[in-house]
Amino acid sequence: MKFLGYVRPDGSTGIRNDVLVMANGRGAATLAAMIAKLVRGTRRFIQPNENGRDGEDRKTISRTLVGLARNANVGAVLIVGNKKNGGYPEFSHEAIVEEIAKCGKPMDTLFMDSCGGFQQALGLGVRKARALVQKASECRREEVGLGALNMAVKCGYSDATSGMSGNPVVGHLFDRLVDDGGLAMFAETTEVIGAEHIVAKRFVDENERIKFLAAVERVEEEARSTGEDIRTINPIPANIQAGLTTLEEKSLGAIAKSGTRPIQGCVQYAEIPKGRGLYYMDSWMSSTALFLGFAAAGSVLNIFQVGGGWFPDDAMMPTVNTGLVAPTLYMTGNPRTWEKAHREMDFNSGTIISEREPIEQAGERLVGEVLAFASGRLTKGETLNVDDNLEVYLRGPGL
Amino acid sequence: MKMLIVMSAEDNVGNAIEDIVGGDEISYAVEGKTHTVIARDEIPFGFKAAVKDIPAGKDIIKYKEVVGKAGRDIRAGECVHIHNVEGKRGRGDIPGGKA
Numbered sequence: 001m002k003f004l005g006y007v008r009p010d011g012s013t014g015i016r017n018d019v020l021v022m023a024n025g026r027g028a029a030t031l032a033a034m035i036a037k038l039v040r041g042t043r044r045f046i047q048p049n050e051n052g053r054d055g056e057d058r059k060t061i062s063r064t065l066v067g068l069a070r071n072a073n074v075g076a077v078l079i080v081g082n083k084k085n086g087g088y089p090e091f092s093h094e095a096i097v098e099e100i101a102k103c104g105k106p107m108d109t110l111f112m113d114s115c116g117g118f119q120q121a122l123g124l125g126v127r128k129a130r131a132l133v134q135k136a137s138e139c140r141r142e143e144v145g146l147g148a149l150n151m152a153v154k155c156g157y158s159d160a161t162s163g164m165s166g167n168p169v170v171g172h173l174f175d176r177l178v179d180d181g182g183l184a185m186f187a188e189t190t191e192v193i194g195a196e197h198i199v200a201k202r203f204v205d206e207n208e209r210i211k212f213l214a215a216v217e218r219v220e221e222e223a224r225s226t227g228e229d230i231r232t233i234n235p236i237p238a239n240i241q242a243g244l245t246t247l248e249e250k251s252l253g254a255i256a257k258s259g260t261r262p263i264q265g266c267v268q269y270a271e272i273p274k275g276r277g278l279y280y281m282d283s284w285m286s287s288t289a290l291f292l293g294f295a296a297a298g299s300v301l302n303i304f305q306v307g308g309g310w311f312p313d314d315a316m317m318p319t320v321n322t323g324l325v326a327p328t329l330y331m332t333g334n335p336r337t338w339e340k341a342h343r344e345m346d347f348n349s350g351t352i353i354s355e356r357e358p359i360e361q362a363g364e365r366l367v368g369e370v371l372a373f374a375s376g377r378l379t380k381g382e383t384l385n386v387d388d389n390l391e392v393y394l395r396g397p398g399l
Numbered sequence: 400m401k402m403l404i405v406m407s408a409e410d411n412v413g414n415a416i417e418d419i420v421g422g423d424e425i426s427y428a429v430e431g432k433t434h435t436v437i438a439r440d441e442i443p444f445g446f447k448a449a450v451k452d453i454p455a456g457k458d459i460i461k462y463k464e465v466v467g468k469a470g471r472d473i474r475a476g477e478c479v480h481i482h483n484v485e486g487k488r489g490r491g492d493i494p495g496g497k498a
Contacts, residue, residue: 159445160414160415160445160446160447161445163406163462164404164406164414190489193488194464194465194466194487194488195464198464220488220489220496221496223489223491224489224490224491224496225491226491227491227492228491228492229486229489229490229491229492229493230486230488230489230490230491231481231486231489240480240481242445243414243415243443243444243445243446243447243480245447245459245466245467245479245480245481245484245486246459246466246467246484246485246486246487246488247486247488247489248464248465248466248467248486248487248488249461249466249467252461252462252464252466253462307445309444309445334445336444353416
């Protein structure tokens with residue numbers, strides 16, 4: 001079970017080799033975007049505004065920036081700012097540039113005030129980005145084992161097949177990945193309500209179990225504080241119109257994607273787990289935010305396991321590549337969804353329903369496909385140039 | 400004969416894996432034994448049918464776990480969905496937050 005990956009100076013393994021152009025603070029975002037637009041092989045991250053956000057949210061944004069830059073799919077990084085220091089402490093040179101530098105990959109910085117303003121900074125930024133792209137292009141793929149991968153999963157557009165023939169197949173993949181020394185992450189705190197007692201039993205550490213249960217309680221309290229029946233919010237209308245009835249039913253189908261192995265810890269949004277194995281991330285479920293948080297936590301390949309019973313014919317996927325530096329592999333366990341959307345999806349386990357294929361067999365097929373995508377084959381979504389709407393999961397008020 | 404998937408022996412509902420209409424004979428397997436029930440409603444692909452009578456207020460069981468409670472009496476063969484099931488968790492609309 002081998003694939004060809006990019007082994008980075010810190011020992012992590014990437015499956016892509018992009019250059020990230022990133023603003024260090026919202027103020028330089030336009031400059032970063034313009035540089036990236038002119039330079040081939042780059043990706044840009046336009047961060048949410050840190051101004052007027054509380055300390056926790058600023059930490060979350062800062063953690064997202066650092067994590068995306070450290071992600072093993074990023075071969076080199078250009079950090080663009082207005083000034084070397086001067087903003088909130090979470091965006092200081094020490095907190096961002098020095099933190100990213102620790103991973104040892106090629107990087108450069110560009111500050112507008114030290115190069116004579118925007119006009120000069122743009123020219124210099126383009127030069128620096130081009131040099132980094134050329135430097136990154138020298139990286140060569142080498143053979144590594146399945147366990148070198150960091151992966152994450154989200155399920156969505158859930159229906160009855162999610163818990164029967166979709167999520168259990170991801171669970172099989174995750175068991176294989178964890179057994180081989182890999183990192184596997186799952187999340188979606190609303191969608192464990194009603195199933196948290198089952199997940200909680202699998203934590204190996206009591207403190208981590210308490211963190212997990214506190215997260216579930218916090219989110220259920222947020223739901224109650226709306227004064228609404230959660231069912232008018234989540235399950236979303238697409239779930240209900242496809243046959244899911246309650247949040248508890250959705251949750252019990254959702255947790256199957258985590259497989260069966262012990263859970264090592266409960267991390268925050270965009271927090272890099274300290275070890276290998278299976279981790280839970282306390283995050284909102286939206287594909288616009290969660291895949292980005294997974295990528296910032298180190299995932300190099302995100303799986304979007306879709307029920308899709310609600311999809312129209314010849315459907316386009318709701319988001320394409322919201323992990324930004326980590327591609328999204330779309331799969332379904334619903335044979336009707338595959339029929340409707342196979343042009344945009346990467347894997348089908350609807351065969352469990354249509355042909356009575358055993359879950360383990362579909363899971364082994366998925367392992368094989370993951371290795372192919374990890375070795376360089378593009379996902380269907382990666383063949384598109386789409387600027388997805390990206391969000392960072394922020395919990396505090398705008399002040 | 401139409402097919403229903405029942406996830407465990409304790410479950411009182413199963414999921415249709417084809418489109419079922421009222422009057423159809425439905426077959427489902429639990430622990431290797433095949434059972435049948437007559438559909439009383441339309442049960443589209445992915446929707447649930449009761450495989451046992453479920454009195455009002457009693458739990459709906461799927462995956463051996465509680466997924467909600469019957470909002471009214473539900474008879475075996477009926478479609479089980481938001482018209483006759485209440486969620487029990489995250490109920491901001493109910494004092495105490497649980498149904």
